Amino acid sequence: MSLPHGMIDSVDNMKMEPSSPTDRDRFPFSRSSSTGSLHTLSSSAPNSGEGQGGVATGNMSSSSGHDDEDSDNKSSTISYKERRREAHTQAEQKRRDAIKKGYDSLQDLVPTCQQTDSSGYKLSKATVLQKSIDYIQFLLQQKKKQEEERNALRKEVVALRIMQANYEQIVKAHQNQPGQAEMRVSDETKFQVFQTVMDQLFLTFSNISVANFAELSACVISWLEEHCKPQALHQLVVSILQQLNSQMMQGNIRG
DNA sequence: CCGTTGCAAATACGTCGCGC
Protein backbone atom coordinates (compact mmCIF):
# COMPACT_ATOMS: atom_id res chain seq x y z
CA MET A 1 0.00 0.00 0.00
CA SER A 2 1.34 3.43 -0.85
CA LEU A 3 1.65 6.23 1.62
CA PRO A 4 -1.58 8.01 2.34
CA HIS A 5 -2.11 11.30 0.61
CA GLY A 6 -1.79 13.24 3.81
CA MET A 7 1.53 11.72 4.63
CA ILE A 8 2.92 12.38 1.21
CA ASP A 9 1.82 15.96 1.33
CA SER A 10 3.06 16.52 4.82
CA VAL A 11 6.41 15.00 4.11
CA ASP A 12 6.78 17.27 1.14
CA ASN A 13 5.71 20.15 3.26
CA MET A 14 8.15 19.23 5.95
CA LYS A 15 10.87 19.69 3.43
CA MET A 16 9.45 22.96 2.21
CA GLU A 17 7.94 24.21 5.39
CA PRO A 18 10.40 26.02 7.58
CA SER A 19 10.12 24.91 11.14
CA SER A 20 11.97 27.81 12.67
CA PRO A 21 9.63 30.25 14.34
CA THR A 22 10.69 33.13 12.16
CA ASP A 23 10.21 31.15 9.01
CA ARG A 24 6.90 29.88 10.24
CA ASP A 25 5.86 33.42 10.78
CA ARG A 26 6.66 34.11 7.21
CA PHE A 27 4.57 31.14 6.09
CA PRO A 28 1.70 31.23 8.49
CA PHE A 29 -0.67 29.22 6.32
CA SER A 30 1.64 26.43 5.28
CA ARG A 31 -0.24 24.03 7.56
CA SER A 32 -3.56 24.61 5.94
CA SER A 33 -2.06 23.84 2.59
CA SER A 34 -0.94 20.53 3.98
CA THR A 35 -4.21 19.76 5.68
CA GLY A 36 -6.18 20.98 2.77
CA SER A 37 -4.71 18.35 0.56
CA LEU A 38 -5.92 15.58 2.78
CA HIS A 39 -8.88 13.52 1.74
CA THR A 40 -11.62 14.33 4.14
CA LEU A 41 -14.42 11.96 4.91
CA SER A 42 -16.64 13.85 2.58
CA SER A 43 -14.04 13.99 -0.11
CA SER A 44 -13.74 10.25 0.03
CA ALA A 45 -17.46 9.93 -0.15
CA PRO A 46 -17.56 7.29 -2.87
CA ASN A 47 -16.78 4.74 -0.20
CA SER A 48 -18.69 6.20 2.65
CA GLY A 49 -21.71 4.29 3.73
CA GLU A 50 -20.31 1.10 2.36
CA GLY A 51 -18.18 -1.42 4.13
CA GLN A 52 -20.56 -2.43 6.88
CA GLY A 53 -20.63 -6.02 5.79
CA GLY A 54 -17.97 -8.38 4.50
CA VAL A 55 -15.99 -11.18 6.03
CA ALA A 56 -13.00 -10.55 8.27
CA THR A 57 -9.79 -11.67 6.76
CA GLY A 58 -8.02 -11.97 10.08
CA ASN A 59 -4.84 -10.33 8.92
CA MET A 60 -5.72 -7.04 10.56
CA SER A 61 -6.70 -6.20 14.08
CA SER A 62 -10.05 -4.86 12.97
CA SER A 63 -12.88 -7.34 12.95
CA SER A 64 -15.32 -5.18 11.09
CA GLY A 65 -14.63 -6.57 7.66
CA HIS A 66 -13.73 -3.21 6.18
CA ASP A 67 -10.29 -4.46 5.24
CA ASP A 68 -11.89 -7.15 3.15
CA GLU A 69 -13.74 -4.50 1.30
CA ASP A 70 -10.44 -2.76 0.96
CA SER A 71 -8.96 -5.70 -0.87
CA ASP A 72 -12.02 -5.91 -3.08
CA ASN A 73 -12.05 -2.29 -4.13
CA LYS A 74 -8.39 -1.39 -3.80
CA SER A 75 -7.97 -0.13 -7.29
CA SER A 76 -10.97 2.20 -7.53
CA THR A 77 -11.86 3.49 -4.07
CA ILE A 78 -10.26 4.61 -0.86
CA SER A 79 -10.42 1.82 1.70
CA TYR A 80 -12.29 2.07 4.96
CA LYS A 81 -9.05 1.94 6.89
CA GLU A 82 -7.56 4.67 4.79
CA ARG A 83 -10.58 6.91 5.22
CA ARG A 84 -10.51 6.28 8.92
CA ARG A 85 -6.84 7.12 9.14
CA GLU A 86 -7.26 10.30 7.16
CA ALA A 87 -10.16 11.40 9.34
CA HIS A 88 -8.07 10.77 12.37
CA THR A 89 -5.13 12.62 10.90
CA GLN A 90 -7.35 15.60 10.28
CA ALA A 91 -8.79 15.41 13.78
CA GLU A 92 -5.31 15.28 15.20
CA GLN A 93 -4.37 18.34 13.18
CA LYS A 94 -7.40 20.12 14.60
CA ARG A 95 -6.32 19.16 18.08
CA ARG A 96 -2.79 20.42 17.53
CA ASP A 97 -4.16 23.67 16.16
CA ALA A 98 -6.25 24.09 19.31
CA ILE A 99 -3.19 23.50 21.47
CA LYS A 100 -1.19 25.97 19.41
CA LYS A 101 -3.99 28.51 19.71
CA GLY A 102 -3.93 28.02 23.45
CA TYR A 103 -0.21 28.66 23.61
CA ASP A 104 -0.61 31.77 21.47
CA SER A 105 -3.38 33.07 23.74
CA LEU A 106 -1.25 32.37 26.78
CA GLN A 107 1.64 34.20 25.21
CA ASP A 108 -0.59 37.21 24.53
CA LEU A 109 -1.82 37.25 28.10
CA VAL A 110 1.52 36.98 29.86
CA PRO A 111 3.61 40.17 29.59
CA THR A 112 6.93 38.38 29.94
CA CYS A 113 6.03 36.14 27.01
CA GLN A 114 5.19 38.94 24.66
CA GLN A 115 8.71 39.75 23.61
CA THR A 116 10.79 37.29 21.67
CA ASP A 117 14.00 36.08 23.19
CA SER A 118 17.40 37.66 22.68
CA SER A 119 18.07 35.84 19.44
CA GLY A 120 14.81 37.13 18.00
CA TYR A 121 13.11 33.75 17.90
CA LYS A 122 9.68 33.05 19.21
CA LEU A 123 9.60 31.51 22.65
CA SER A 124 9.33 27.76 22.84
CA LYS A 125 6.24 26.14 24.31
CA ALA A 126 8.16 25.02 27.36
CA THR A 127 9.37 28.58 27.90
CA VAL A 128 5.85 29.96 27.49
CA LEU A 129 4.62 27.50 30.12
CA GLN A 130 7.45 28.30 32.54
CA LYS A 131 7.05 32.06 32.12
CA SER A 132 3.31 31.74 32.60
CA ILE A 133 3.88 29.85 35.83
CA ASP A 134 6.33 32.50 37.00
CA TYR A 135 3.89 35.26 36.13
CA ILE A 136 1.01 33.61 37.99
CA GLN A 137 3.23 33.23 41.04
CA PHE A 138 4.20 36.89 40.76
CA LEU A 139 0.52 37.88 40.61
CA LEU A 140 -0.25 35.76 43.66
CA GLN A 141 2.57 37.39 45.61
CA GLN A 142 1.39 40.82 44.52
CA LYS A 143 -2.14 40.03 45.62
CA LYS A 144 -0.91 38.85 49.01
CA LYS A 145 1.18 42.00 49.42
CA GLN A 146 -1.74 44.26 48.55
CA GLU A 147 -4.00 42.46 50.98
CA GLU A 148 -1.44 42.95 53.75
CA GLU A 149 -1.16 46.62 52.84
CA ARG A 150 -4.92 47.00 52.87
CA ASN A 151 -5.17 45.38 56.30
CA ALA A 152 -2.47 47.68 57.68
CA LEU A 153 -4.28 50.72 56.29
CA ARG A 154 -7.55 49.58 57.82
CA LYS A 155 -5.87 49.29 61.22
CA GLU A 156 -4.42 52.76 60.75
CA VAL A 157 -7.86 54.13 59.96
CA VAL A 158 -9.26 52.61 63.15
CA ALA A 159 -6.41 54.11 65.20
CA LEU A 160 -6.87 57.54 63.63
CA ARG A 161 -10.61 57.47 64.33
CA ILE A 162 -9.91 56.70 67.98
CA MET A 163 -7.44 59.58 68.13
CA GLN A 164 -9.96 61.86 66.46
CA ALA A 165 -12.62 60.96 69.03
CA ASN A 166 -10.15 61.63 71.86
CA TYR A 167 -9.21 65.03 70.48
CA GLU A 168 -12.85 65.96 70.06
CA GLN A 169 -13.47 65.07 73.67
CA ILE A 170 -10.53 67.20 74.76
CA VAL A 171 -11.81 70.16 72.76
CA LYS A 172 -15.28 69.81 74.28
CA ALA A 173 -13.82 69.60 77.77
CA HIS A 174 -11.80 72.79 77.22
CA GLN A 175 -14.82 74.63 75.83
CA ASN A 176 -16.88 73.75 78.91
CA GLN A 177 -14.27 75.03 81.36
CA PRO A 178 -15.18 78.31 83.15
CA GLY A 179 -13.15 81.37 82.20
CA GLN A 180 -12.81 80.02 78.67
CA ALA A 181 -14.36 83.20 77.30
CA GLU A 182 -11.47 85.26 78.60
CA MET A 183 -8.99 82.92 76.91
CA ARG A 184 -10.70 83.15 73.56
CA VAL A 185 -8.86 84.86 70.74
CA SER A 186 -10.48 88.06 69.59
CA ASP A 187 -11.49 88.65 66.01
CA GLU A 188 -8.98 91.46 65.92
CA THR A 189 -6.15 89.09 66.71
CA LYS A 190 -7.42 86.62 64.12
CA PHE A 191 -7.48 89.35 61.52
CA GLN A 192 -3.99 90.40 62.51
CA VAL A 193 -2.72 86.88 61.91
CA PHE A 194 -4.53 86.62 58.60
CA GLN A 195 -3.30 90.02 57.48
CA THR A 196 0.30 89.26 58.34
CA VAL A 197 0.17 85.97 56.43
CA MET A 198 -1.33 87.66 53.40
CA ASP A 199 1.21 90.49 53.59
CA GLN A 200 4.08 88.05 53.57
CA LEU A 201 2.61 86.19 50.62
CA PHE A 202 1.97 89.36 48.73
CA LEU A 203 5.61 90.32 49.11
CA THR A 204 6.57 87.30 47.08
CA PHE A 205 3.77 87.89 44.59
CA SER A 206 4.60 91.54 44.09
CA ASN A 207 8.11 90.60 42.99
CA ILE A 208 6.64 89.08 39.84
CA SER A 209 6.97 91.41 36.88
CA VAL A 210 4.35 90.98 34.16
CA ALA A 211 3.46 93.05 31.12
CA ASN A 212 -0.21 92.25 30.84
CA PHE A 213 -3.05 90.31 32.38
CA ALA A 214 -2.39 87.27 30.25
CA GLU A 215 1.13 86.96 31.63
CA LEU A 216 -0.19 87.50 35.11
CA SER A 217 -2.68 84.68 34.65
CA ALA A 218 0.03 82.45 33.32
CA CYS A 219 2.37 82.95 36.24
CA VAL A 220 -0.18 82.64 39.03
CA ILE A 221 -0.11 78.87 38.98
CA SER A 222 3.65 78.67 39.09
CA TRP A 223 3.65 81.21 41.92
CA LEU A 224 1.15 79.08 43.82
CA GLU A 225 3.23 75.96 43.26
CA GLU A 226 6.36 77.71 44.48
CA HIS A 227 5.17 79.79 47.41
CA CYS A 228 1.99 78.14 48.60
CA LYS A 229 3.27 74.66 49.25
CA PRO A 230 1.80 73.23 52.44
CA GLN A 231 5.25 72.99 54.00
CA ALA A 232 6.11 76.61 53.08
CA LEU A 233 2.79 77.91 54.34
CA HIS A 234 3.22 75.92 57.52
CA GLN A 235 6.61 77.47 58.23
CA LEU A 236 5.32 80.94 57.38
CA VAL A 237 2.32 80.65 59.67
CA VAL A 238 4.36 79.21 62.51
CA SER A 239 6.91 82.03 62.35
CA ILE A 240 4.15 84.66 62.22
CA LEU A 241 2.34 83.11 65.16
CA GLN A 242 5.54 83.00 67.18
CA GLN A 243 6.24 86.61 66.29
CA LEU A 244 2.74 87.77 67.24
CA ASN A 245 2.78 85.70 70.39
CA SER A 246 6.00 87.32 71.58
CA GLN A 247 4.60 90.76 70.76
CA MET A 248 1.46 90.01 72.80
CA MET A 249 3.53 88.75 75.73
CA GLN A 250 5.61 91.95 75.70
CA GLY A 251 2.41 94.00 75.56
CA ASN A 252 1.00 92.14 78.56
CA ILE A 253 4.17 92.74 80.55
CA ARG A 254 4.10 96.45 79.75
CA GLY A 255 0.35 96.68 80.43
C1' DC B 1 -20.61 -1.36 16.74
C1' DC B 2 -18.70 2.66 15.01
C1' DG B 3 -17.16 7.36 15.06
C1' DT B 4 -14.91 10.74 17.82
C1' DT B 5 -11.56 12.35 20.86
C1' DG B 6 -7.41 12.53 23.55
C1' DC B 7 -2.89 10.95 24.54
C1' DA B 8 1.63 9.19 23.79
C1' DA B 9 5.26 7.19 21.05
C1' DA B 10 7.78 7.19 16.86
C1' DT B 11 9.53 9.68 13.18
C1' DA B 12 11.04 13.52 10.30
C1' DC B 13 12.76 18.01 9.62
C1' DG B 14 14.98 22.57 10.46
C1' DT B 15 18.02 25.29 13.26
C1' DC B 16 21.79 26.18 16.25
C1' DG B 17 26.07 25.58 18.63
C1' DC B 18 30.33 23.21 18.90
C1' DG B 19 34.43 20.80 17.71
C1' DC B 20 37.47 19.68 13.95
Added chain:
DNA sequence: GCGCGACGTATTTGCAACGG
Protein backbone atom coordinates in the same frame (compact mmCIF):
# COMPACT_ATOMS: atom_id res chain seq x y z
C1' DG C 1 33.00 24.66 5.74
C1' DC C 2 31.46 20.21 7.49
C1' DG C 3 29.69 16.70 10.48
C1' DC C 4 27.22 15.86 14.56
C1' DG C 5 24.31 16.09 18.48
C1' DA C 6 20.76 18.71 20.97
C1' DC C 7 16.55 20.90 20.74
C1' DG C 8 11.97 22.33 19.23
C1' DT C 9 8.23 21.44 16.38
C1' DA C 10 5.12 19.04 13.21
C1' DT C 11 3.13 14.89 11.67
C1' DT C 12 1.55 10.19 11.67
C1' DT C 13 -0.21 6.36 13.94
C1' DG C 14 -1.84 3.09 17.41
C1' DC C 15 -4.46 2.56 21.47
C1' DA C 16 -8.05 3.39 24.77
C1' DA C 17 -12.14 5.65 26.51
C1' DC C 18 -16.53 7.45 25.61
C1' DG C 19 -21.02 8.38 23.57
C1' DG C 20 -24.75 7.73 20.17
